[in-house]
Amino acid sequence: MKVIVPVKRVVDYNVKVRVKPDNTGVDLSNVKMSVNPFCEIGIEEAVRLKEAGVAEEVIAVSVGSTACQEQLRTCLALGADRAILVETEADAQPLGIARALVAVQEREQAGMVIFGKQSIDGDNSQTGQMFAALTGMPQATFASEITIADGKAQVLREIDGGMQTISVSLPAVVTTDLRLNEPRYASLPNIMKAKKKPLDVLTPDELGVDMAPTVEVLKVEAPAERAAGIKVESVEQLVDKLKNEAKVIL
């Protein structure tokens, strides 16, 4: 079974993001970029499936600019066998990305596609679900445990009121939650080996995919700053403020 893991290049989770002064987006100049942590969990899970003998090949796929090759190399160092970049300089949005991935899936015919549940920059949590809808594959979202047997995957999902176990027939789409696994660190020999692993570059035109943006971002704003606290002089003043300003007691 082949496993495809789509990965996204995002601002590293340790970086304090800054909004551009003209509010058109997040300032990405000279900012450290990484593999989206949820996608990294997806890579780790796919590599573990390979190590367990369930999967034969792990393919990392990214949709975006040339710079995404850096993140794909990271995935190769973590244990993916080969990588595919669908290169586009245009603004890639969930629907466009899902369409490009569908075209890749049609070529590769993978038995499982493991997405991260969401990216830490867009926070949409849409691409996996859209991909499942476009391909008609069953989806098991927010997985925290995957067991594969007899052409089916049993997936433990994290839902509002607790946990839900569902069984989906393969090929299936899985999106990873935080507790699925803890990704490994890439070892130096593996980083060196990753440089020799194949990385194919495709374009949306080659795949025959329309990636035109469907959503327009009007404005990006930083969260409102929290006002400074004050010291109250007396208990009466505190009670007065709780009653009239904070309205927490009636």
Next chain:
Amino acid sequence: MSILVIAEHDNNDNKSATLVTIAAAQAIGGDIDVLVAGSGVDGVASQVAAVPGVNKVLVADNAAYEHQLAEN
């Protein structure tokens, strides 16, 4: 423009998220229909019907919808 709201419920009770969504739909304006899909959802349907501003409640009551999976 008419708006379809999909009710969030646990087959017994309507969840507050549905009310939030209906309020948002009201802010946009237009006819608001609510779809209640589940199993044994008569109670939920009548709760939703009682919400002011709802034009029509559509009920899909079948055992297949009990767990409300994305596929169905």
